[in-house]
Amino acid sequence: MIIMKKAILLTAVVSVLVITQTFTCFGGKTPEQALMPKINKVIDMLREAGPIEKGELKHKDIYPVVESAFDFRILSMLSLGTNWKRFSGNQKNEFTDLFSRLVTKIYLEKVEGQDLQDIKVEYDKTEDVESGANRAEVHTFVYHDSTETPVVYRMILKSGEWKVYDVVIEGVSMVGNYREQYRKKMFESPESLINDLREKIE
Amino acid sequence: MIKSFRIGLYCIIVAVSLGCFPAFAQDGQDADLSGLMEEYETDSAHSKVPDPLYRYNKVMYHFNDRFYYWGLKPVASGYKRALPGDVRKCVRNFFTNALFPVRFVNCLLQGKIKSAGEEFGIFTVNTTVGCFGLGRPAQDEFAWEISKEDFGQTLGSYSIKQGFYIIWPVLGPSTLRDTVGRAGDYFLTPVNYLKPARAVYGLKALDTVNSTSFRLGDYEAVRQGAVDPYAALKSAYIQHRAKRVNE
Numbered sequence: 164m165i166i167m168k169k170a171i172l173l174t175a176v177v178s179v180l181v182i183t184q185t186f187t188c189f190g191g192k193t194p195e196q197a198l199m200p201k202i203n204k205v206i207d208m209l210r211e212a213g214p215i216e217k218g219e220l221k222h223k224d225i226y227p228v229v230e231s232a233f234d235f236r237i238l239s240m241l242s243l244g245t246n247w248k249r250f251s252g253n254q255k256n257e258f259t260d261l262f263s264r265l266v267t268k269i270y271l272e273k274v275e276g277q278d279l280q281d282i283k284v285e286y287d288k289t290e291d292v293e294s295g296a297n298r299a300e301v302h303t304f305v306y307h308d309s310t311e312t313p314v315v316y317r318m319i320l321k322s323g324e325w326k327v328y329d330v331v332i333e334g335v336s337m338v339g340n341y342r343e344q345y346r347k348k349m350f351e352s353p354e355s356l357i358n359d360l361r362e363k364i365e
Numbered sequence: 366m367i368k369s370f371r372i373g374l375y376c377i378i379v380a381v382s383l384g385c386f387p388a389f390a391q392d393g394q395d396a397d398l399s400g401l402m403e404e405y406e407t408d409s410a411h412s413k414v415p416d417p418l419y420r421y422n423k424v425m426y427h428f429n430d431r432f433y434y435w436g437l438k439p440v441a442s443g444y445k446r447a448l449p450g451d452v453r454k455c456v457r458n459f460f461t462n463a464l465f466p467v468r469f470v471n472c473l474l475q476g477k478i479k480s481a482g483e484e485f486g487i488f489t490v491n492t493t494v495g496c497f498g499l500g501r502p503a504q505d506e507f508a509w510e511i512s513k514e515d516f517g518q519t520l521g522s523y524s525i526k527q528g529f530y531i532i533w534p535v536l537g538p539s540t541l542r543d544t545v546g547r548a549g550d551y552f553l554t555p556v557n558y559l560k561p562a563r564a565v566y567g568l569k570a571l572d573t574v575n576s577t578s579f580r581l582g583d584y585e586a587v588r589q590g591a592v593d594p595y596a597a598l599k600s601a602y603i604q605h606r607a608k609r610v611n612e
Contacts, residue, residue, distance in 0.1 A: 166367075170499025183427065231484065237401075237441065240398065241401065241402065241405055244402075244405070244406070266590070268570075268590075269586050269589060269590035270586070272585075272589065273582050273583070273585070273586040276457060298401075306581055307448070309450065309454050309457075310580070311581050319401075332606055332610065333605055333608070334605045334607065335600075335601045335604045335605050335608075336408075336604060338405060339405060339409060339412075339600065339604060340597055340600045340601055340604070341592070341597075342405060342409060343409065343544065343596050343597070343599070343600035344591060344592050344593040344594065344596040344597055344600070346409075347593060347594070347596060348595075349590070356592075359592055360592070363589075363590075363592070364536075
């Protein structure tokens with residue numbers, strides 16, 4: 164009888180687990196639901212802060228928001244291409260950290276001194292990518308200064324969260340672009356590639 | 366009792382097969398990333414364009430870089446400050462409208478009959494209602510879309526490869542295919558038939574400065590973020606053109 168009760172209890176526990184997990188699985192955010200609020204948050208922060216002074220980034224608080232939207236480790240790994248294998252564990256971590264800062268810095272510098280009041284990001288569609296991993300492409304349009312720019316965010320589901328691992332602007336993939344640059348640097352030591360990055364950020 | 370265990374076991378199987386336990390699910394763990402790596406590798410192999418003129422191109426790259434920072438950028442920045450956005454938009458609309466023959470003919474050459482028809486409609490509406498193309502009611506009111514077709518893309522749609530990479534002074538990055546394309550489009554560009562020649566150069570300069578005034582900061586972003594600016598620009602050009610051909 165006791166064994167029977169234990170069995171029923173076990174089944175009940177498993178069922179609850181399954182139901183909650185299923186709920187998180189299907190009730191979880193879609194790629195665009197994970198991405199769009201973060202984009203809007205960054206835009207709001209930039210608007211509130213006003214024009215960025217030349218050479219000075221006041222928006223340190225933007226980094227955490229950008230970092231929460233991206234998976235910089237995958238982005239770094241794909242960008243380095245075959246070079247990634249040459250890096251030690253520590254070098255990989257260091258590169259990822261510096262590379263994330265560089266990528267964020269470029270995009271913040273691009274908006275330097277610009278009036279962002281008229282900037283608008285419109286969600287277009289999400290396309291699932293057929294592959295072993297759960298991936299999706301979120302298509303958006305950025306409207307600024309009477310110019311429309313198509314921007315596609317390539318996202319991956321990692322530990323239950325959708326993260327960006329590549330941004331494609333007007334057909335130009337950021338990862339693809341860095342990959343071509345690092346392809347030529349396969350004879351340089353990981354340490355010198357890390358130092359290059361450090362110099363660019365400072 | 367056995368039945369209860371069976372139900373429990375069944376539930377676990379269902380949960381795992383639904384991919385709801387992150388630890389077991391194929392949710393982007395390292396094992397999956399090798400596939401992603403390979404995908405990028407294949408993409409880059411497909412879009413490889415040789416650079417036999419590397420030494421010449423490198424000189425041209427530096428020339429154009431200086432031309433942008435010392436000439437085009439200051440002029441376009443001053444132009445942007447001097448003219449209101451609406452005026453610059455009108456100038457941009459005018460030049461876009463004037464390139465109708467290039468887009469129309471290339472739509473036809475690529476068998477895009479619907480797009481060609483739409484191009485004809487846009488040109489007619491914008492030239493008349495839009496006051497010689499200064500306005501763009503066709504896009505704003507009827508939501509018609511311009512097809513950014515040119516002869517380089519037409520050749521690409523015929524499966525003609527890029528050839529090799531070449532940087533032209535002032536005009537910037539190109540390939541053998543796109544250079545042939547540009548030469549073809551030259552004859553379809555109405556501005557080129559104007560007399561005297563000075564008027565042609567004047568209008569082309571205005572077009573370049575005006576369109577740059579909308580794109581200030583883009584080149585700088587690529588340049589400053591790059592670990593190898595020459596390779597970055599080449600890759601950006603090749604990828605962008607490949608996307609246009611595929612559209």
